Amino acid sequence: MKHSMxxxxxxxxxxLGAKVRxxxxxxxxxxxxxxxxxxVAFSGGKDSTVLxxxxxxxxxxxxxxxxxxxxxxxxxxxxxxxIDNVIWLKPKMPFNQVIDKYGYPVVSKEQAQCIYELRTQxxxxxxxxxxxxxxxxxxxxxxxxxxxxxxxxxPFSISHRCxxxxxxxxxxxxxxxxxxxxxxxxxxxxxxxxxxxxxxQGCNAFDSSKPASAPLSFWLESDIWAYxxxxxxxxxxxxxxGYDRTGCMFCMFGVHMEGEPNRFQRMQKTHPKQWxxxxxxxxxREVLKYIGVPCEYREPDEMxxxxxxxxxxxx
Numbered sequence: 001m002k003h004s005m006x007x008x009x010x011x012x013x014x015x016l017g018a019k020v021r022x023x024x025x026x027x028x029x030x031x032x033x034x035x036x037x038x039x040v041a042f043s044g045g046k047d048s049t050v051l052x053x054x055x056x057x058x059x060x061x062x063x064x065x066x067x068x069x070x071x072x073x074x075x076x077x078x079x080x081x082x083i084d085n086v087i088w089l090k091p092k093m094p095f096n097q098v099i100d101k102y103g104y105p106v107v108s109k110e111q112a113q114c115i116y117e118l119r120t121q122x123x124x125x126x127x128x129x130x131x132x133x134x135x136x137x138x139x140x141x142x143x144x145x146x147x148x149x150x151x152x153x154x155p156f157s158i159s160h161r162c163x164x165x166x167x168x169x170x171x172x173x174x175x176x177x178x179x180x181x182x183x184x185x186x187x188x189x190x191x192x193x194x195x196x197x198x199x200x201q202g203c204n205a206f207d208s209s210k211p212a213s214a215p216l217s218f219w220l221e222s223d224i225w226a227y228x229x230x231x232x233x234x235x236x237x238x239x240x241x242g243y244d245r246t247g248c249m250f251c252m253f254g255v256h257m258e259g260e261p262n263r264f265q266r267m268q269k270t271h272p273k274q275w276x277x278x279x280x281x282x283x284x285r286e287v288l289k290y291i292g293v294p295c296e297y298r299e300p301d302e303m304x305x306x307x308x309x310x311x312x313x314x315x
Contacts, residue, residue, distance in 0.1 A: 003199050008188055011218035016226050019219055020054070026203045026215040027055055030183060031062075033206060038213075039180045040064045041171065042086060044076040045246040046235050047185035050227050051216055052083070055183065063087060065174060065182075069166045071095055071248035073271070079236040089174060091166040095250060096282060098165055103157030104287050106252045107148055110193060113160035114144040115151050156287055162251070172210065183213040189220055241270050250278045256293050264288065265297040 011022070031038055040055055042048045042064035055062050064086045068077075080086060093101075105112055118128060130136045134143040144152075151158060171182060188198040198217045205212050216224075228235055238246050243266065255262050261269075264284070268275040279285040279295060288295045 003202060005195070005199065008195060008198060008218060012189065012220055014218075016223050016230070019223055020227070022218070023054060023215045024058065026213065027058060027183070030181070030204050030213040030215070031059055033204075034181045034211075036062075037178075037180050038062060039087075039174075039182055041182050041184045042066050042080065042083070043185070043246065044072065044080040044236055045185070046224050046228065046239060047187065047216060049185075049233060049235050050224050051183065051185035053231060053233055054215075061085070063180075065089060065171070067091070067167045067170055069095065069248060071166075071250055073236075073238045073243070073246060073249055075238040075241070076236050076246050079234075079238075082234070087174075089170045091170050093165050095162065095166065095248075098162045099157070099159075099282065102161040102165075103159030104252065104284070105160065105162050106151070106158055106287060106291060107256065108191075108253055109160045109163070110142050111145060111148050112158050112253070114142045115148070116157075116159045116161070118144065118152060119158070151291070154290060156283070156290070162248075166248075175210075181211050181213070183215060185216050186214045187219050187221075188217045242266055249274055250282060250284060252284065252287065252291075252293075255288070256291055260294065261297055262293065262295075264293075264295045268295075268297045 011019075014022075036059070040048065040052045040062060042052055044066065052064055064083065066080050066086050066088050068088045068090045070090075080088075103112075103116060107115075114131065117123070118131060123131070130138075131141055132144055132146075132149060137143060174180070175182060186194055188195040194214075194217075198214070201208060203213060203215050203217045227233070236246060242261075243263070245263070249267065249271070255264065264275065264278075267278075285295055
């Protein structure tokens with residue numbers, strides 16, 4: 001069922017109680033449609049924690065699947081170990097091989113994909129111009145933002161492929177092998193891509209080539225925390241360490257939009273061993289410097305001094 005952005009806004013404005021009831025209905029529809037052959041994609045983050053609780057409040061025996069990429073915060077892994085009936089799946093290709101073969105995940109999935117395609121595919125000058133300007137571009141193609149066009153000349157490879165290789169491929173293989181259809185804790189408010197997906201197919205994509213359910217699509221982050229408090233749910237300790245996201249530790253998507261301390265600056269303080277590995281072994285220091293993102297922790301007084309100095313230079 002196709003929706004509109006106004007439909008999404010209206011549902012996002014509903015009370016938590018109303019959202020819980022709507023989500024329960026969508027979970028039931030998904031479960032019954034597939035005769036119970038479903039599973040919850042469980043990342044160990046707060047969103048999938050809420051989803052798993054809702055699903056098991058109706059269907060206690062539904063299995064959860066954790067995709068063990070090796071990039072998760074140790075606190076997330078420790079939390080997942082406390083949950084019953086969780087299957088751990090590993091990708092066939094580790095992150096270092098993914099970036100060596102395809103490139104680093106920077107800016108966003110959409111922009112990284114555009115950069116990857118323009119740099120690796122045999123694109124005609126006419127098609128290239130359309131993708132750089134957006135003029136005359138086919139609707140199925142993405143435009144590379146003017147702000148990021150300098151990355152076409154970056155001295156390192158850039159790609160959107162890591163999530164597909166490390167999570168989607170194992171998920172597809174698992175679903176195909178056991179005939180189970182997944183439920184995820186993603187929300188439309190997470191990104192423009194997820195909002196567009198919800199507008200196109202709603203929470204339950206029964207007829208998709210890869211059927212999937214996202215019954216929390218119309219929830220907001222505030223709803224997630226309100227539900228956790230209401231139900232007194234346990235959650236990963238990582239959220240008490242200043243982090244508001246628990247995706248892959250070394251992912252750079254969206255880091256340019258974060259204030260200081262950003263995820264990598266914070267990592268240097270909370271997880272110095274992992275920080276040193278991703279900076280020095282995986283080469284993220286060079287990439288972050290190239291896109292103008294600081295990676296070393298600075299004390300608040302130092303950050304304030306740098307901001308004042310920068311302001312004086314611009315006067």
